[in-house]
Amino acid sequence: MLRRLYDWTLSLAGxxxxxxxLAVIAFVESSVFLIPADVLxxxxxxxxxxxxxxxxxIATVASVLGGIAGYMLGHYAFEAIxxxxxxxxxxxxDFxxxxxxxxxxxxxLLLVTSGLAHLPPIKIVTILAGVAEVSFLFFVISCIVARGARFLALAWALRRWGDPIRNFIERRLGLLAAMVAGIIILLYMAIKYSGLAGSVTSC
Incomplete structure (x- = not known):
C-alpha cells in the first residue's frame, strides 16, 4: 500500500x-497523509x-496551513478525528x-525538527501541539521557519546541482534524519543534566 501511495504521489509531478x-499534499501531510510533500x-x-x-x-504556505489544521484537530477534535x-x-x-x-x-524543539526533517513525523507533532495547547503563535512561527527553510534549501540545492543532489537526498535521507536525531538527543541530555528535566519531560 505504501509503495503504491508513493508512486501515485510521484506521478502527480507530471x-x-x-x-x-503540491499544495494539497503539503497541506494534508501535516495531519492525515503519510507521504511527505518532498516526494512531489x-x-x-x-x-x-x-x-x-x-x-x-507554495509548499511552505500549504504546509503551514496544514499544520494549523492539525493543531486544531488535536485541540478540538482529538478523539473524534x-x-x-x-x-x-x-x-x-508513537503519539x-x-x-x-x-x-x-x-x-x-520537536516542532522545529519535524518541520526540518520529518523527525518525528509532522502529523504526530502538530496534533500533539494542539492537544498540549502549545502557544499558537510559537507554533505558527516554528512552522513557517522550519518548513520554509526545508523547502527553500531543497529549491536552492536542486537549482544549483540538479539530479546529483536529488539522488544524494533520496539515498541519504535516513542518514540525515539520524544526524538530526543525534542532535536532539544531545540537546535533551544537556537540558536533562542541567537541572531543567522537570520542565522538559515527565518520563
Whole structure:
C-alpha cells in the first residue's frame, strides 16, 4: 500500500495541475497523509528549476496551513478525528509515548525538527501541539521557519546541482534524519543534566 501511495504521489509531478497537487499534499501531510510533500516537490523542481522557489513557497504556505489544521484537530477534535487517523497509520503508540513523556520545552524543539526533517513525523507533532495547547503563535512561527527553510534549501540545492543532489537526498535521507536525531538527543541530555528535566519531560 505504501509503495503504491508513493508512486501515485510521484506521478502527480507530471500533471498540468501539479502545483495544485503540491499544495494539497503539503497541506494534508501535516495531519492525515503519510507521504511527505518532498516526494512531489523534488521532481517538479528538477523538471522546472526556474520555478523551484515558487514551488517552495507554495509548499511552505500549504504546509503551514496544514499544520494549523492539525493543531486544531488535536485541540478540538482529538478523539473524534485525530485519534482514528493516527491509529489508521499505526502512529497512535508513537503519539501516546510522546504525549506522556514530552514536556512543553521539548515539544517546541520537536516542532522545529519535524518541520526540518520529518523527525518525528509532522502529523504526530502538530496534533500533539494542539492537544498540549502549545502557544499558537510559537507554533505558527516554528512552522513557517522550519518548513520554509526545508523547502527553500531543497529549491536552492536542486537549482544549483540538479539530479546529483536529488539522488544524494533520496539515498541519504535516513542518514540525515539520524544526524538530526543525534542532535536532539544531545540537546535533551544537556537540558536533562542541567537541572531543567522537570520542565522538559515527565518520563
Amino acid at each position: 500533471r498540468k495541475t501539479a502545483e495544485l497537487w 516537490f523534488l521532481p517538479m523542481a528538477l523538471a522546472r528549476p526556474k520555478h523551484a522557489y515558487r514551488f517552495a513557497l 485525530a485519534k482514528p487517523v493516527l491509529s489508521f497509520y499505526g502512529k497512535l503508540d 501516546e509515548h510522546l504525549r506522556q513523556c514530552t514536556g512543553e520545552d521539548t515539544l517546541m
